[in-house]
Amino acid sequence: MKSSLIALLALVGLLVAGMQAFAQDKPDALELYRANRFEDAIKVCQQELAESPKSIDSHVVMGWSLLKLKRYQDALDIGQKAAVINPNDPRVIEILGEADAFLGKTTDALRNLEEYVALRPDGERIARVYWLMGEVYISLKEYQNADIAISTALYYDQNNGQWWSRLGWARELADDWTWASDAYGHALKLDPNLVDAQRGKDRVSQKLKGG
Numbered sequence: 565m566k567s568s569l570i571a572l573l574a575l576v577g578l579l580v581a582g583m584q585a586f587a588q589d590k591p592d593a594l595e596l597y598r599a600n601r602f603e604d605a606i607k608v609c610q611q612e613l614a615e616s617p618k619s620i621d622s623h624v625v626m627g628w629s630l631l632k633l634k635r636y637q638d639a640l641d642i643g644q645k646a647a648v649i650n651p652n653d654p655r656v657i658e659i660l661g662e663a664d665a666f667l668g669k670t671t672d673a674l675r676n677l678e679e680y681v682a683l684r685p686d687g688e689r690i691a692r693v694y695w696l697m698g699e700v701y702i703s704l705k706e707y708q709n710a711d712i713a714i715s716t717a718l719y720y721d722q723n724n725g726q727w728w729s730r731l732g733w734a735r736e737l738a739d740d741w742t743w744a745s746d747a748y749g750h751a752l753k754l755d756p757n758l759v760d761a762q763r764g765k766d767r768v769s770q771k772l773k774g775g
Contacts, residue, residue, distance in 0.1 A: 591604070591608045592608070593605045593608040593609045593612065593622065593625045593626070593629075594621075594625050596608060597625050597628055597629050597632075600632075602629040602630075602632045602633050603629075603633070605625055605626070605629040606626055606629045606630065609622045609623075609625050609626035609629070610626070613626075618649050620646060620649055620650050620653060620656070623642055623643075623645060623646035623649070623656070624646065624653070624655045624656065624659065626642050627639050627642045627643050627646065627655075627656070627659035627663075628659065630642060631659065631662055631663065634666075636662075636663045636666040636667050637663070637667065639659060639662070639663040640659075640660065640663035640664065640667065642659075643656055643659040643660040643663060644660070646659070647660065652683075654680050654683045654684045654687055655689075657676050657679050657680045657683065658676070658677070658680045658687075658689050658693060660672070660676045661673050661674075661675075661676030661677035661679075661680060661693065661696065662677075662692075662693075662696055664676060665677070665696045665699060665700050668703070670700050670703060670704055673696070673697075673700050674697065674700055677693050677696055677697050677700070678697070680693050681693060681694075690720055691717045691718075691720035691721040691724075692717070693717075694713050694714065694716040694717035694720070695713070695714060695717035695724075695727055695730070697709075697713040698710045698711075698712075698713035698714035698717060698730065698731075698734065699730070701713055701734075702730075702733070702734055702737070705737075707734050707735070707737050707738035708738065710734040711731065711734050711735060711738065711740075714727055714730055714731040714734060715731060718731065723754055724754075725750075725751045725752075725754035725755035725758055725761070726751070726755075726758070728747050728748070728750040728751035728754065728761070729747070729748065729751040729758055729760050729761040729764065731747040732744045732745070732746075732747035732748035732751060732761060732764050732765070732768075733760070733764060735747055736764060736767065736768055741768045741771045741772050742772065744764065744768045745765055745768045745769060745772065748761045748762075748764045748765035748768065749765060752765065
C-alpha cells in the first residue's frame, strides 16, 4: 500500500513538472510584444485564439501588436471582435479609439478615447490617449481643445519631444505665437534634431518679429 502511494505521488510529481516545463516552453505573446517582436506576438495570439476564441487577453495583445505595425484596420477589426466578448474592457476601448484615430474616424475615436479616460483616468495608456485626442482635435481644427488634450498628455509624459512639437503646432495653428514658441523650445531642448520643431520655432519667431 505504501509503495503504491509513493509511486502515485511520483507520477503526480512528474506530471506537474511536465506541465511546468510545457508552460515555460510555450511562447508568451505579451513578452514578445514587450520585446518589440510584434509579428511573433500576433502569431502566438492567433494560436491562442484558435484554442480559446474568447480569450480577451489574446485579443488585446494582438490589437496592440497590430497598432505597433500600423495595421490600423486590422487592429480595429480585432478590437471589435474583443468588444463583443467584453465591451467594457478599457484596453479594448483604447485599441478601438487609437485605430479609429489613425483611420480618420474622428467621432468614433473621440467617443472611445473619452470612454477610456472615464474608466481609467490613471491607466497606463492615459498619456497616449490624451495625445491621440489632441491629434483628432487638430484634424477637426479645434485647436484650443487640442492644446488642452496634448498639454494633459505632457503632464503625464513631460519628456516626449514629439508631443511638445505637436503642442507647438496646435498653438501655431491657433495663432498663439508666444506659447507656440515656448512649446517648440521645450521640444528642441529634449531633442535638438527635431526638424519639425525647429522649423516651427523659426516660423513663429518670424511672426513674433512682425515678419
